Amino acid sequence: MSITAENITWKVGKKVIVDNVSLAVSQGQTVGLLGPNGSGKSSLLRILAGLRRPHSGTVAVDGKSITGIPKKQLARRVAFVEQHGMTDANMRVRDVVKLGRIPHHSPFSGWTAQDDETVTQALKTVDMLHHSEQGWLSLSGGERQRVHIARALAQMPTEILLDEPTNHLDIHHQMQLMQLISQLPVTSIVAIHDLNHASMFCDALIVMQKGRVVASGTPQAILTEELLWEIFRVKTRIELSPDHGKKHIHFLV
Numbered sequence: 001m002s003i004t005a006e007n008i009t010w011k012v013g014k015k016v017i018v019d020n021v022s023l024a025v026s027q028g029q030t031v032g033l034l035g036p037n038g039s040g041k042s043s044l045l046r047i048l049a050g051l052r053r054p055h056s057g058t059v060a061v062d063g064k065s066i067t068g069i070p071k072k073q074l075a076r077r078v079a080f081v082e083q084h085g086m087t088d089a090n091m092r093v094r095d096v097v098k099l100g101r102i103p104h105h106s107p108f109s110g111w112t113a114q115d116d117e118t119v120t121q122a123l124k125t126v127d128m129l130h131h132s133e134q135g136w137l138s139l140s141g142g143e144r145q146r147v148h149i150a151r152a153l154a155q156m157p158t159e160i161l162l163d164e165p166t167n168h169l170d171i172h173h174q175m176q177l178m179q180l181i182s183q184l185p186v187t188s189i190v191a192i193h194d195l196n197h198a199s200m201f202c203d204a205l206i207v208m209q210k211g212r213v214v215a216s217g218t219p220q221a222i223l224t225e226e227l228l229w230e231i232f233r234v235k236t237r238i239e240l241s242p243d244h245g246k247k248h249i250h251f252l253v
């Protein structure tokens with residue numbers, strides 16, 4: 001298994017935010033994390049990224065608990081694209097993406113042509129190469145999001161965690177990004193609200209409600225009209241798309 005979590009619980013005061021969550025994601029899989037607002041998706045992702053210590057339970061990569069992995073080593077393999085990622089306002093786009101290379105360098109190792117190539121490639125992948133010299137502050141919301149994703153790609157991770165990465169993106173870039181994530185030879189866990197994207201692009205889904213995992217499995221198996229009513233209180237009609245063969249959700253009013 002590429003990344004596993006066993007019986008993770010995280011609380012704030014007495015409030016249980018992540019409640020005894022276990023999951024196992026195998027190498028190269030793209031897993032969508034679904035659930036209503038406040039169900040604990042971001043909190044769980046922060047724990048999986050090693051940014052927050054759970055009160056109980058363990059997170060492991062390749063079977064090794066992340067508490068035993070030095071921070072820099074963990075940063076070399078696990079990338080995290082946060083929902084509201086912060087960036088120093090005065091930086092140029094290319095310099096933001098260069099930050100992704102930091103875990104791969106010691107204080108004495110120099111910047112190489114290979115690093116430059118990796119950064120260029122990451123910018124190209126998210127369609128931002130032509131903005132390389134632009135200042136961060138002048139970017140639109142969607143462009144900032146794409147730069148954050150480029151930074152994560154420049155990290156060349158083996159696991160990538162993304163918190164609502166298509167937020168702010170126009171539909172072209174939403175599709176492009178979801179396709180990219182699903183095709184990356186990297187283990188990906190993606191918090192996502194668009195159920196049709198989850199169906200089209202994810203190998204498996206984990207559904208959270210009130211901090212707990214209430215369903216998991218392939219999109220085909222778990223995306224049902226009953227589950228969507230139960231979890232989101234929306235009426236739907238689900239059919240197999242004649243175009244891509246995956247489940248397509250129609251929302252009813």
Ligand SMILES: Nc1ncnc2c1ncn2[C@@H]1O[C@H](COP(=O)(O)OP(=O)(O)OP(=O)(O)O)[C@@H](O)[C@H]1O
Nearest residue numbers: 012017035036037038039040041042043044083191
């Ligand atoms: N540091 C904190 N202190 C207090 N409450 C917190 C803290 N972090 C998260 N919470 C609460 O935990 C719950 C889960 O939050 P979280 O951001 O993980 O949900 P989410 O599923 O990612 O939601 P969304 O879909 O809105 O992004 C929310 O009720 C939130 O208010």
